[in-house]
Amino acid sequence: EVQLVESGGRLVRPGGSLRLSCAASGFTFSSYWMHWVRQAPGKGLVWVSRINPDGGSTTYADSVKGRFIISRDNAKKTLSLQMNSLRAEDTAVYYCLPLGVTIFGVGHWGQGTLVTVSS
Amino acid sequence: QSALTQPRSVSGSPGQSVTISCTGTSSNVGGYDYVSWYQQHPGKAPKLVIYDVTRRPSGVPDRFSGSKSGNTASLTISGLQAEDEADYYCCSYGGSYWVFGGGTELTVL
Numbered sequence: 001e002v003q004l005v006e007s008g009g010r011l012v013r014p015g016g017s018l019r020l021s022c023a024a025s026g027f028t029f030s031s032y033w034m035h036w037v038r039q040a041p042g043k044g045l046v047w048v049s050r051i052n053p054d055g056g057s058t059t060y061a062d063s064v065k066g067r068f069i070i071s072r073d074n075a076k077k078t079l080s081l082q083m084n085s086l087r088a089e090d091t092a093v094y095y096c097l098p099l100g101v102t103i104f105g106v107g108h109w110g111q112g113t114l115v116t117v118s119s
Numbered sequence: 120q121s122a123l124t125q126p127r128s129v130s131g132s133p134g135q136s137v138t139i140s141c142t143g144t145s146s147n148v149g150g151y152d153y154v155s156w157y158q159q160h161p162g163k164a165p166k167l168v169i170y171d172v173t174r175r176p177s178g179v180p181d182r183f184s185g186s187k188s189g190n191t192a193s194l195t196i197s198g199l200q201a202e203d204e205a206d207y208y209c210c211s212y213g214g215s216y217w218v219f220g221g222g223t224e225l226t227v228l
Contacts, residue, residue: 035217044122044222045157045165045208059215062120099217100155100170100210105177107157107167 002026002108006096009113016086020113022079022096027103030054030074035099036081038092039112046092049081050099064090086117123148123209123220130226136197139223141209142190149190153212156185156194159222160205168207169194201227 008020020036036048049060049070058070069082079096093112101107124142131137141148141156148154154172157165167176169185172192182198192211196203204227209220 037219044206045159045210045219047210047217047219050217061216095164100153100167100212102167102170102176107170107176109164109166111164 002103002106004096004108004110006094006110006113009094009115011116011118012086013119014087014117016117018083018086018115020081020083020094020096020115022110024077024079024096029072029077032098032101032103034072034079035097036070036079037095037097037099038090039095040089040092043092047099048094051079083115086115088117091115091117120213120216120218123211123218125207125209125220125223127221128224128226130228131196131199132228133199133201135199136195137199137225138196139194139207139209139225141192141194141211141220143192143211143213143218144190147211147213147218148187148192150214151212152187154185154187154192155210156183157208157210158203158205159208165208196225199227203227 003025005023035050051058051070055072067085071080095112156169158168159165172187173185184195207223
């Protein structure tokens, strides 16, 4: 069974840092591009970042470029998002997933992890 | 990286068909056949219903279909059912980024 389990979300003050993790299982993690997508409360989905299968290529949305760093550990089947200089507008549920593709014929999303940036 | 344009809301009666449009540019929707659609019910994680413009994941009813013409992609849901009432988001690859639409609320009357 494919599972994506995000963790690390919590309340953090503006300007603070946070590291999110995503534990993947049930598929060949090292074969897939992986993404972070976020959704602010009551708002739509927003793409945040992606990383290629071997971790050598990363891309970011303009809104997080220079503040967030995506990484992966294929041996541990883990995706991470280091979030620095956090702002109120970064408040959202963060999802990790192989965006736009299927695994075993089905799309997969985790349950997400909530990041709240507030003083 | 501007968001793709979707109608804020659409509606239809049970059994009818509805189409949700998703307009981008030649740099994303028009330039690649990597448009996907996601269904999201309140309080739930999104669910993939269409990928690669027209492909349907296993378990998604064939009432859901996707298409593209130029810079506009479309999701058509035929034979509307009550459980189709949800928010729908399109998403496209843009070469060095991915971008979502703002979302469309589907109401089944």
